[in-house]
Amino acid sequence: MDRLIAIITSDDEALRNTPLDRAVEGLTLDHLLQACRALDSFRRQTSNLYHRVRALFFLSSIHRYSLPRLGSVPAFGHIPFRAYTQFLDRRFEESISILLDADSADGPSEALSSALAAAYRGLAFQTLADQVRRSVRSISGNQWMFRCGHAADYPLRIRQELLHSSSGRFPILRETTPVRMDLSHSAWSDIFFLGMDYPEGARVLNISIDLAITGRGQPKPPVEAHFRVIDRPVIRLVSVDLNAHVELSAVAEVFDFAKDYLGLLKAAVIASGIVPPGMEGAPASLAPLLERLTGHPGHGIEIVSKVNDIPKGSRLAVSTNLLACLIAACMRATGQVSTLTGAMEEDDRRLVAARAILGEWLGGSGGGWQDSGGVWPGVKLIRGVQAQPADPEFGISRGCLLPRHDLLPDDRVPPAARQLLQDSLVLVHGGMAQDVGPILEMVTEKYLLRSAREWQARGEAVGILDQVLDRLAHADIRGIGSLTQRNFDAPIQTIIPWAGNHYTQLLINRARAEFGSRFWGFWMLGGMAGGGMGFLFDPEIKPQAATRIQHILSETKRELEGGVPFAMEPVVYDFRINPRGSWSELVPAAEALMPPAYYVLTAPALLRRESRSLTPAQRADLEHFGARSREGGEWAAAGATLIDHLLPETAQSKSASSSLDALLESHGFDRVQHSQIRADMKSGRIGLAQNRLPASARITNVDPGELPGIDGVHSRFVSIGQDALAQGSIAAVSLAGGAGSRWTRGAGVVKALNPFCKIAGRHRSFVEIHLAKSRKASRPYPLAIPHVFTTSYMTHRPFEASLARESSFGYQGPLLLSPGRSVGLRFIPMTRDLRFAWEETPQQVLDVQKQKVIESLRAGLIQWALAAGEGSDYRDNLPLQCLHPTGHWYELPNMLRNGVLARLLDERPSLKTLLLHNIDTLGADVDPGLLGFHLDSGAAMTVEVIPRLLDDRGGGLARVDGRIRLVEGLALPGERIEFDLSFYNSGTMWIDIDRMLAAFPLTRAQLRDQAAVDAAVRDLAARMPSYVTIKDVKKRWGRGQEDIFPVAQFEKLWGDMTALPELDCRYLSVPRLRGQQLKDVAQLDGWVRDGSAAHVASLCDWQ
């Protein structure tokens, strides 16, 4: 429609900033479809990048939200499988074309719209990312690196000052760099896409700081890089803090980012031009290049990184500043930065910042443009810049890629203000380390859609920055505290509600309760709260406040850690403003030593070698280290630690192993079954490929017309249901024994307890929401609905603790936990299963550079599986992370085995029906109409299914060899079949207790006979298929570092009960609002925007 295109292209700011929602308000289906056609045509024709991108986001939003909201678009539709595979391969244009053809042929549907929304969104982000990539490459000073493909064309040389050797050793160039904090929080205006489209609104107040964890010495620049020439023709990379080192001798190894922990150092080597990006793919040795670089045959370079005790996720841009620090050292060493020592010139700082952006892109990560602010000194205002005719961005985007840095002089930030800020601010790491990537995408999308509230909030945040600047000029830190608190409470969380969280809110409340008006305000750092944060206090009480904040952090973490993923113990920092930015010193060869920890890491391998095989430099280096360690202090301590490292470690691993065995014993681990599964897996009898039904099985779709829908639930059923409720014959069972690994990416916390969303003014967990629904459903009746949460070895204790702490969230009905009775021990996966998962099933291809990283990572993980022993027990982690729940099939039988069902029946003999649902199906409630429908049908089990959309993966409702049943995605012989199925399993089922018991076969009376129950469960379990699955599990180490490993486990799933011929199962089509599951944190924003959250809230009673 012309109006939408006018909004995109208008020069009139008011029109251009019209929210999409307002522009499409009141449009009919025909008008909206017409608007989509016009927008699609416009985006194909326009040459303006941002017009194109905005049109794409408009299209995505209309398909995702506006069309389904009308209610007149048919729910069912067929998504062509080829469109899906093209989508996964990031061929978005092709995918869109196929989907539009289907739309023309079959007419619109919610299913097609879900796929179109995803494809348009993917294309929009890819277009933006491609543009940033082009801009990075086109920056003057970066271009040569992309055309240098051979050592013979290699133009860099090491500066002479670094070649003056002594006893084979060369001087060391030592670069130290502060990190940055953002005093206003910029409302994420430093995202490249924003800065390039809205330069006037892209402003941040950025401060370079030195840090130290309180009690561990004076603040100093948190990151260091060391560079020197070595007498071996390799690039040696050492990360002191990550305990990793490697010697690279081939060009290809430099580009293998995920092979080890040294990806950041490799990105620095490439981005600094030492191994130019143009050489990627060259099957060459590094030796000729290094000979040209150093001017000496047989010589190479060594680069060492060190992070001074700052954990990951600090929100202080440690990684970006370390990258910039490494790049600065490399560029100084090769003369690309004009000064070898001391500070840098402004032009050089900008060049280093541009190279850091390149490095982040190469490494597949990416922050904002203010992140390398530590390269600059002191306090600075960083601003977006309008593109001028001479800029490569001119005519493409309104703003330039790189911003402008204005150092704020004393008249704008007086020394008293700087001092007061240091005296007031308690800077902390709250312990959470989360991926902010999805948040940055949300910000970009909302900005381009100009969503009304968010756009207004952005304007407010821009105003707050001006006020912060004003208060800073007046040294009014109290005023700043009030502004940063207001910024967090209003604009930031209006734009992105997920930037705040329950943990942070508790911390603020507790600080306020304890310090009252002397607590001046909270200050969120970086992408989201929970990691790096600031609390401003009256300077008079700052020392006490810092001590108390450490306690509050630790106590609150202990309280919540069952349901909130923490990566580390919270810490409080000492800090000071760094006045000089990135700084370099040259240590002459005769005195040159790396940091003490370097020798602890690298010396053991050298000491185990024959001394005659050491190079002169290695020998001299060790001698020098030996001499220093006799002088005492940190060098002597390093010497002592080195001795420890030379001896094999035994005690700790033994104790971890015995603790795991004890856990297995206490949770009913079945060793015989485990050994059988292991043998089957190793021999290839079971595995990912073997999960599938035989190819001969006839699997066909169940036509939407074959199932009753919610509109078939008439008032007669409602009254049947109400009667049943009045008689107390229904209980709710929420399945909460699983790990919820997609929600926390294998962090090992309880998803059900995660307070993930603010509803009715407070963050609520899944448990609280389910209880609030049962409370509301019970309200009209004399008997409250009994609610059971099934738990497992992993979730039971945190569940108990949480319910005790929260007084069962005030739930007045019977509330029971059903503890798990089975546990599995994870396996190192078979490489054939890993290959099957990554190569044989459709996989989401990532952005080009991220894809390279993930492919390198996967190659590394296959090597890990081989080295660790395919199919062997997975024990190399915390004991709880080595166990796994055995699938939700067991959760209902566990209620039989652990006596919970018997107790429930004793307490409520009238109980006849269970509503069973997954913990993440938030729309499921005890609806009288649906209950009545189930009771009226006389079925043993009524399964709720929903119309399938693009993201509904993992099986569905199908006719298998003539019988309608649920089929797991793992069991489908081909991916394509899933796309022919109209219905997706919501996981919600109404179960007739007696008929279900009969399937085992058991009776109510037999529930007291433990032996009979155990035997019945074992017999039925044997009839259920076991699926081998690959799950991600986190292994934490160091200071907030996390690795994710794919491990194999097996599970049995409740949906397979529908295949039992003796169980009479019926199916009911319910709306998406009722049946959709929240599996991934990235779904949350859409869940709020499409009205699902409001619907769930309407089902709840919080009293």
Next chain:
Amino acid sequence: MTIDKAVITAAGPSQRALPLQRLIDRDGQDRTVLAILVEEAAKAGMKQVAVVVHPGDESACASAAEGASVKLHFIPQAGGAGYARAIWSARDFTGSDPFLHLVGDHLYVGSEPGACAARLVEAATRERCSVSAVQATHESLLPNYGAVGGQPLTGHTDLYTVDSVIEKPTPTLAERSLVVPGLRTGQYLCFFGMHVLTPTLMDVLDSILAAGSTPPPSFSSALQALASRERYLALLMDARRYDLGVNYGLFMAQAALALNGRDRDEVLTRLVQLLAASPARKVSL
């Protein structure tokens, strides 16, 4: 503007032996590098040539240049090291006159002996300003040369006004400061080792050397100052220059002289025989 004085620098610690090396010139004559350079200057119309030498090398150089057709002066470099100081050592010799400058570790092979210097002198005389000979050079060779940035001079295809001069720039710096319209991507105007300089250059050297900085100022920094003081041009040469100080530099210069001279056929035949007799080796390109 009359240019009849030349200055050849031959005092660098690593290059002082190079002018004494013997080569067979285009006419098949066994001559020293210095003699060939002096002849290049003479054929460009120079009447006096000063050779700046390392103190003590005067007699060796004098015998190397024996038989020259112009008046020779041997000036020991005084007051410290460095290329800029070497030029400055000839200050009394050049006086208030412009002069041709050649470096002692390069040989120039144009269409005929003296053609390179003659073309440069002719351009400087016509334009009445300092002119440096330059050559379009791939960025991989930037670590070996000084380079200039500038704009094409209207009405000329081979002359550029010089805005900036940088000694051995990194490709990063070159890309940001030295891109010249009309050159291929990744190519820069690098010095050919041959300049015509006005007396202002000596004034510049007076001031920057008097400042006594460490490390000593480079010749390129003096040329950068010259560009800011007066008109300064670069002349694009299509001839070849050979750096004698690099690996195989002398050999390549000899081959170039021979292949452009009287004995071309004989040398070519020998080279082909040499190639035919060499065992085949895989070459990595």
